[in-house]
Structure formats: C-alpha cells, structure tokens
Amino acid sequence: MLTATSGALLAAFFVVPHALAHDGVDSGNVAASFRRGLIAYWDSGSPDFPRQLDTTVDFWFRFHLVKAAVSALLLAAVVVLGIFLRRLARQRADERPGRRVLVPAGALVALLGPFALVALVANVQGAMAPFASLLPLLTGGDARADGELAGTLAQMRQQISDHPAEGHSPALTAMIGDFALYHAVMAVMAATVGLALAGVAAALWRRHRAVPDPRSRRAMKAGVAASAVCASLALVIAVANTTSAAHSSQALAAFLDGGW
Known part of the structure; x- marks a missing residue:
C-alpha cells in the first residue's frame, strides 16, 4: 500500500500541477505570457504589476504550491515506507529470500527520498518568490528571437549596471x-x-x-x-x-x- 501510494504521488507530482490554469495562463503558455507581461511592466514605469504579469505570477505561485504539497506528501510516504522496510529487514535478518523481496522497495526509497526532498525545497522556493522563479524563462530558446524582449533585457542590464x-x-x-x-x-x-x-x-x-x-x-x-x-x-x-x-x-x- 505504501509503495502504491508513493507511486501515485509521484505521478501526481508530474500531472496535477500541469492541469492547473488561471485566467488563460497554463504550463504551456506561461513562458510567453511572462515575457509579454514583463515587457509591459518594464515599459509602464509603475511599481504595480500589469494584469497579464499579475495573472502569470499568480499561476506560477499556485503551480509551485501544488507541487510543494505533493512533494511533502511524497516525502512523508517514502519516510514511512523506509521505516516499515527497516523493521521488516530486522525481522527477516536470517532469511535471505525474505530480505531479497525487500530490495526493490528499498531501491524505491533510496531514489524517491532525495527526489522528494529536493522537489519540496525547490517548489517552496518557487512558491515563496514566484516572480523571481519565472526569470529563467526569459532566456529560453525562442526568447532569443524576440527583438522586443532583447531590447528590454538590454535596458535592464544597463540600469542594473548603474544601480543604486x-x-x-x-x-x-x-x-x-x-x-x-x-x-x-x-x-x-x-x-x-x-x-x-x-x-x-x-x-x-x-x-x-x-x-x-x-x-x-x-x-x-x-x-x-x-x-x-x-x-x-x-x-x-x-x-x-x-x-x-x-x-x-x-x-x-x-x-x-x-x-x-
């Protein structure tokens, strides 16, 4: 049951967040939406996000929040599974066939434990600072062909070189x-x-x-x-x-x- 729960949570980690959508923004168009929103934000001269950027950042917050929640559940399930396997291994210390049965589940714990921990940390970080976690999307493959974005990035580099x-x-x-x-x-x-x-x-x-x-x-x-x-x-x-x-x-x- 614990192994099946861990597998289901792993599948949910990759599937559920991508099913989210917020005011037309989803995981498929979040990069393009963020780039357009950031250009508008930069040109506006206002400290407040324009609507498109605000919608994109809100989607990204929800995306990471759901992933963080699923990661936490997965980590808890893997820890409980590891404790359970340790107890079984002690009970079957003198039974080689019995111990071998535990090897696949033990390998699952060894792989999923670090994955769930890293995923939890990364997604809490993304949920706490969703705007900054979107910034890597500015340097994606198709972003380089966007002349308007390139101009905005050039202005950012110029201004930050003069900061403060x-x-x-x-x-x-x-x-x-x-x-x-x-x-x-x-x-x-x-x-x-x-x-x-x-x-x-x-x-x-x-x-x-x-x-x-x-x-x-x-x-x-x-x-x-x-x-x-x-x-x-x-x-x-x-x-x-x-x-x-x-x-x-x-x-x-x-x-x-x-x-x-």
Whole structure:
C-alpha cells in the first residue's frame, strides 16, 4: 500500500500541477505570457504589476504550491515506507529470500527520498518568490528571437549596471527585491536540511557502534557517509545563496549576463 501510494504521488507530482490554469495562463503558455507581461511592466514605469504579469505570477505561485504539497506528501510516504522496510529487514535478518523481496522497495526509497526532498525545497522556493522563479524563462530558446524582449533585457542590464543610482525603473527594484527573497528562502531551507542531515549522520554514527551485526554496521556507516556528504553540500548551497541574497543586485546582473 505504501509503495502504491508513493507511486501515485509521484505521478501526481508530474500531472496535477500541469492541469492547473488561471485566467488563460497554463504550463504551456506561461513562458510567453511572462515575457509579454514583463515587457509591459518594464515599459509602464509603475511599481504595480500589469494584469497579464499579475495573472502569470499568480499561476506560477499556485503551480509551485501544488507541487510543494505533493512533494511533502511524497516525502512523508517514502519516510514511512523506509521505516516499515527497516523493521521488516530486522525481522527477516536470517532469511535471505525474505530480505531479497525487500530490495526493490528499498531501491524505491533510496531514489524517491532525495527526489522528494529536493522537489519540496525547490517548489517552496518557487512558491515563496514566484516572480523571481519565472526569470529563467526569459532566456529560453525562442526568447532569443524576440527583438522586443532583447531590447528590454538590454535596458535592464544597463540600469542594473548603474544601480543604486537614481532614475531606474520601479520594475528593477521589484526584481532585485524578489531575487533577494528567492535566494534567502533557499539559504534558510538548505541550512535547515544541512543541519538535519548532520544530525542524522551523528545519530547513525552513535548507533552503529552498538550494533553487533557486521552487515548492519556497514549499512549504517554507508548511511553516515551519505548523510555527511549531503549535509556538506546543503550547507555550501546555503552559504552561496546567503551571499546572493545579500548582494542581490550583483546576482541579478550576473543572471542577466547569462549566469545564475
């Protein structure tokens, strides 16, 4: 039942958000809608989103919110499945055929667990800062052929190179602020995940010394190593995003120049 639930949630992650639509905006036309809305926003000189951009950002918020909710449910199901499999493995410690039956489900946990965690973090970030998370759509393949968009991006690069001098578009202020929020959310979540994984590594290290079975001890050591590596990676991401949030105008300038 847990395996079937995990599979159903995985399918929902890819299907359900794409079924959403808001005032004519959906996952198929969100890129084009955002580009048109951003051009209008830049040209308006107003700090408020024009209707098309507001509709697009609202759709993108809903899209990521649904994905984050499904990711959280998937992560919970995978964790419960992992705990259940661990208990079964202990009960069948002396039954080789019985342990082999658990291998496919164990592989599912090993694959879906990290996927669900990364998806949860990324989609919470997207829901918290939907405007900034739409910005990569400006550099898609067909965007390069849009002369009007190219002109707007050129003006953005010019103005951000002069930032914080006066006279820049209110749209640039909004972009810099949301870009800072985008990276700050990732910094907080990556730090939280990194510290949690470091705690898991420490707990496994303490427990493995009390386990008499050599096979179980090797498995725990592998878990310690994997948790420590992932914790280190998460903390590096947290530091990098903290730097980007603190210097959001420079980070946005780098993005507009082709970086991220």
